Amino acid sequence: MSEIPNNSRRTFMKLAATAGGGLFLGFSWTSSVASAIEVFDDAAAASGNIDFNSYLSISPDDVITILSPNPELGQNIKTSFPMIVAEELDADWTKVKVVQAPLDTNKFERQVTGGSGAVPHSWERLRKAGATARQMMIEAAAKRWNVAASTLATDNGMVVHQASGRKLSYGELANEASKIPVPQDVKLKDVKDFKLIGKEIRNVDNREMITGQPLYGMDFYKEGMLFAMIQRPKAFGLKVKSVDAAAAKAMPGIVDVVTFKNNVAVVGKSTWQVNKARKALKIDYEQEGALESSSDHDRIFKELLNSPEATVRRKDGDVDAAFKKAAKVVKSEYQCPFLSHSPMEPMNFFAHVRPDGVELAGPTQTPEMARGMVAKLLDIAPEKITLDLTRLGGGFGRRLSADYVLEAAELSSMIKAPVKVIWTREDDMTGGTYRPAVRYRFEAALDKKGNMIGYKLRGAGINSGNPTREDNFPSGAVEHLLIESVEHKSPITTGPWRAPITNFLAFAEQAFLDEVAQAAKKDPVQFRLELLDKAKKSPVGAIKYDIDRMKGVIDLAVEKSGWGKNNKVAQGFSVYFSHRSYVAQVADVAMKNGKPVVEKIHAAADCGIVVNLSGAYQQVRGGVIDGFGHAMYSNMTFKDGAPEQSNFNNYRLIRIKEIPEVDVHFVNNGIVPTGLGEPALPPTGGAVANAIYKATGKRLRNQPFFEQPELKNA
Incomplete structure (x- = not known):
């Protein structure tokens, strides 16, 4: 097993065991009921042979230990679950x-x-696990x-x-409660x-x-x-095509x-030695696919948006008829670039492929998928593979992929030795996978009273899958609607990037809705509220968002920001469901x-019951800053298939002095x-773009904002 502390069932049982035994409550994460109770002495507990689904332990010295199964990458799950x-x-x-x-x-x-599904999935299971142990403590004391x-x-x-005022600690009752x-x-x-x-x-x-204790994959x-x-x-x-490795092989430690x-x-024997040797490799390449440049993508987007073929994602009413009878039509296009995930900890993973099984360890958001892909690669049963999780130094969707895990496993199988594969920052930024680049074309039809009677959206994506969310607002609030993709x-x-698809779609949708509100001569907030009221009273097709919850965050944001009452600043609004x-x-x-x-930036969030207020504040603030920084500054461009940005010196991220106050x-x-x-990330770009328009009269329709002439010349 891994030598990282606190990361195995055996280690857990050693930590939880004490000389006096204790209560080990195993509860199933697939059901809401505790499954097994037993008392173990030191030898039994330390053996690690007791088979539970998951563990809640109470030791005689009153220490409560819980095994947390989900990967922790900063979303605070390792604190929220035990809470x-x-x-x-x-x-x-x-x-x-x-x-x-x-x-x-x-x-x-x-x-x-x-x-964002860990707490919603486990909420009731965790509560019942705690309540079950509590009830057993009560019954032990009563006896x-x-x-x-x-x-x-x-x-x-x-x-x-x-x-009587009598009291007993859980530790004092642990042995009796176990029976x-x-x-x-x-x-x-x-x-x-x-x-x-x-x-x-x-x-x-x-x-x-x-204090720099070993937690992350790089520490392993x-x-x-x-x-x-x-x-x-x-x-x-x-x-x-060919490799000349003679010089590299001759270098020390290789x-x-x-x-x-x-x-x-x-x-080799150290990262310094292998990094130096890698630079000595002489590799010739040959072309096997298109070597695309960013200029090619501009042309491709134009072709896709004008293509007669598209996948219809949703169609309500008679869109053509609505636009023919419209008193006014609003049209706009919005574009978002490729982005790097740029986690603080680059990709890394450990693998040891042995004749009797495989040991894996490192940071991954999808450990089961990673294990399954390694099993398929090596043609062995998944049960012969162990995978220990370290804390993740950032993921943002990048570590949903298992390419770097497969690299470690395949390499270990070839060299017949345990190996840790480490990516440099340059590897991480130039080796993919990126947020897809997308261009959107919007059209809205208004009647004489400024009501939106028709709505069209075409999303043109580069390796994006479906770049739309066809059932999100304003779907259901417009009689005649067409959403399609190419x-x-x-x-x-490319791959998932924090808040997949919605991270750039929300900016485009919310900025365009402001354009439509302006054409309708309506306040942007009131325009959205009218659409929501319409969706509630006369829904068109499926409504897959909660209208009242959306109105609730709108009302709270309006109240806390003083919308329309602060003459010292220009304000922009955005609201999103994801x-x-x-x-x-x-x-x-x-x-x-x-x-x-x-x-x-004022943010009003409805995420149901907030488990850890500290963690929740940071999740919202972090999401807002992430959304703001990437909308303002970040851009991955390509020339003949090669990324033009390779490190933070030429890939622009937000700087500390540029972070605005975030009120949550x-x-x-x-x-x-x-x-x-x-x-919290998706609405930010739209709110900022709408506020900048209010201040300057210039519409920002492309990201990153700081590169656009509308902002440079403001």
Whole structure:
């Protein structure tokens, strides 16, 4: 197993075990009921042979430990999951420990970080796990004191007999509680009685992160492992023709140079040595696909938008008739570029392919998929592969792909040794996968009263799949609507990027709706509210968003931003639904030295019950800053198939001094939690673009904003 601490079932049981035994509560992540209770002595606990689905332990010294199955990349799941359990358990949070689980598809369900779905999926399961343990503590105390369980209460890790004032800690009751039959029905707390959920709780890994303790994939080390760096083609559309590795092989510390698929791997004893040797490789390439440049993409977009063939994603009413009778038609096109994911931690993974099985370790958002792909690659059963998860130093969708995991596994199988593959920053930025580039064409038909009676959207994407979200607002609010897409297949690799598709679609949709509101001579917020009212009273086709929740965040954003009442700044509005949640934003822009400056962004979010207020604030602020920075500054361009940006010196990211104040508010509606890792990003670009238009009179229809003449000449 991995030598990273706290990352295996055996390590977990060693940490949780104490000399006096204790209660191990195994609860299923695929159901809501605890599945097994047993008491173990030190030897049994340390053996690691007890088979549970997942674990909640209470030791005699009152330490509560939970095994957290989902990958942690900064979305705060490693803190939020145990908070939910501790809330229902009435635990003393200062005595709660959390341990990262390895991949185990027998014990866990949905060991994935993506789609902002971890808390919504596990909310009830976690609550029932905590409530089950709490009820068993109460029954154990009732038996010891010979009183009715109904006369007992719990508080901060103690069972209390209110009539006599007697108290027992959970640790004192752990052994007795282990002999209580597992209750099948437990009562969950009323939301109003929450003591922990909704509070600001520090991330459980803060100390380790600040003090530099091993948490991330880059920290992983196993005695005897080798290091490898891979030279990939310098342009998309090229393949390796020949390799001269003589000079590289002769350099100190180099063990081997291996060519596989379209890669040339240099293997050695240290990253410094393999990086130097890689530069000594002499590789000739030949073309196997189109060597596309950004200028080609401009031409391709024009062809796609005018193509007679398209995939119809949604069609309501008679769109042609609506536009023929329109009093006014508004048309615009919006474009968004390729983007790099640029996580702080570049791709890396460890693999040891042995005759009896495979050991994998590192940062991945999709461990089960990664294991399955390695099993297929090596033609072995998935059960013979272990995968230990480290904390991820950023993912944003890049680590949903498993290419770097496969590289490590295939290389280890070829060199017959444990190896850690490490990408450099340049590898990470030039090796894909990118956010797809997309161009949108919008058309809106207005009647004489300024009502939108027709709506068209065509999304033209480069390796984007479907660049639209055909059932999102304003679908359902317009009688005559057509949404379609066209696609270009490119050698440039693309993949999910934080808030896939909606991260750029929301900017385009929300900026265009402001254009339509202006043409209709209506306030942008009022224009959207009228559409929502129409969707509620007279829906057209399917409505797949919650109208009341969307109106709720609009109202909150308007209130908190002072929409229309602040004469010192120009304000832009945006609202969006993605990943089950709703976020409305208002951007404040002031003119300074003749240039528009974004001073503040107000965000109102409805993600249901907020588990950890501290984490929630940071998720929204981080999403807003991420959305703002990439809309303003970032751009990946290509020349003859080669990326023109390779590091942060020429790939522009937001700087600290450019970050505006972000004011965050949450709708408190008490509903089951919905997603939060991604929904705050999509609305930001639209709010900022609309505010800049209000300040300058110039429409920003293309990203990045700072490169557009409308902003440069403002």
